[in-house]
Ligand SMILES: NC(=O)C1=CN([C@@H]2O[C@H](COP(=O)(O)OP(=O)(O)OC[C@H]3O[C@@H](n4cnc5c(N)ncnc54)[C@H](O)[C@@H]3O)[C@@H](O)[C@H]2O)C=CC1
């Protein structure tokens with residue numbers, strides 16, 4: 440069995456590639472990083488280390504790579520694949536769609552009717568569905584009709600913390616021990632083979648929202664509040680009680696939403712929150728706040744981890760005060776190396792606070808959450824100026 444995985448980065452090597460290899464797949468990574476591609480081609484293996492007391496290591500063998508800039512090679516790999524997965528970043532999906540479309544075209548034109556599942560493993564709601572739209576835009580009507588019969592794009596949720604890597608070996612990757620990969624079975628082709636190690640569910644929404652609104656909401660709060668306080672890592676940030684309390688309070692807001700919306704047991708959900716806060720504190724990792732807070736425009740967008748739960752909680756009659764404060768903190772996240780952070784700062788400078796909030800969150804200026812973001816932003820700025 441051969442899997443083609445787009446993105447030989449931290450999650451690609453540290454989670455998806457590892458799991459697929461353990462499930463018996465030969466893994467062909469597609470990446471645009473020449474050094475990583477060359478090393479994977481040369482060594483055909485890499486080592487994953489678990490960030491735990493034991494520091495267990497696993498050798499992942501049977502892997503290789505294809506240059507993602509070579510469209511013909513990418514299409515050929517997709518044409519031969521039994522499975523296609525991605526972990527490139529949701530904003531990159533449109534850039535890999537052409538290679539996938541041409542590969543699907545080749546499969547269908549060859550008369551090959553073997554089923555193909557394409558699973559986007561990104562931090563986003565409906566990631567595979569988004570990828571399907573990009574791919575279908577690049578297929579003609581006849582091929583789209585055939586693809587409907589033979590290719591499926593089941594949505595997924597993936598959870599494993601893999602920080603930026605600082606090893607001499609460009610393939611080495613250190614990951615937290617915990618992982619979960621959940622796939623929507625209802626979006627798969629009939630009779631599809633399941634991947635060992637993947638959790639299949641009939642309805643993904645509760646899983647993806649619980650994960651995104653807890654792990655990712657909490658993590659970005661720790662990053663944004665930590666950044667304002669001058670913390671370099673999430674571990675430092677969570678060691679500050681005031682920040683840890685804000686993160687917990689924010690997760691109590693999303694928890695109120697999730698337990699009401701999906702009927703989760705409140706005590707179970709509280710335990711889930713507790714475990715996630717422990718994962719953030721993992722002393723064997725040094726997870727940079729700049730990584731976890733990266734791309735604040737994406738994180739402030741209406742369907743992502745801050746605005747979406749805040750709006751839903753507000754609609755339920757709840758008060759997303761801490762979520763609003765976290766959004767205000769996101770507006771103060773300004774690393775020079777992050778183009779989205781720089782775009783936000785430019786907008787704050789040229790358009791002002793209120794218009795910037797509306798432009799990036801889609802919350803109109805008279806929305807109560809918008810007003811609370813303004814309030815918290817001004818307060819946080821004042822506080823920062825006094826320090
Ligand atoms: N790192 C983590 O802990 C987690 C990340 N995720 C998600 O996984 C995705 C990837 O994240 P990371 O692995 O952290 O990022 P990363 O930056 O380590 O890896 C992304 C990889 O995609 C490659 N890439 C970029 N453009 C490409 C293209 N056009 N074709 C092929 N490859 C391309 C990059 O060279 C890089 O190797 C993101 O959507 C992220 O939200 C999800 C759960 C956990």
Ligand SMILES: O=P(O)(O)OC[C@H]1O[C@](O)(CO)[C@@H](O)[C@@H]1O
Pocket residue numbers: 562597598599600601654655656658659730731732733734
């Ligand atoms: O990858 P994104 O969406 O930028 O966000 C970083 C998030 O991804 C994770 O690495 C894993 O879900 C978390 O550590 C963090 O919340």
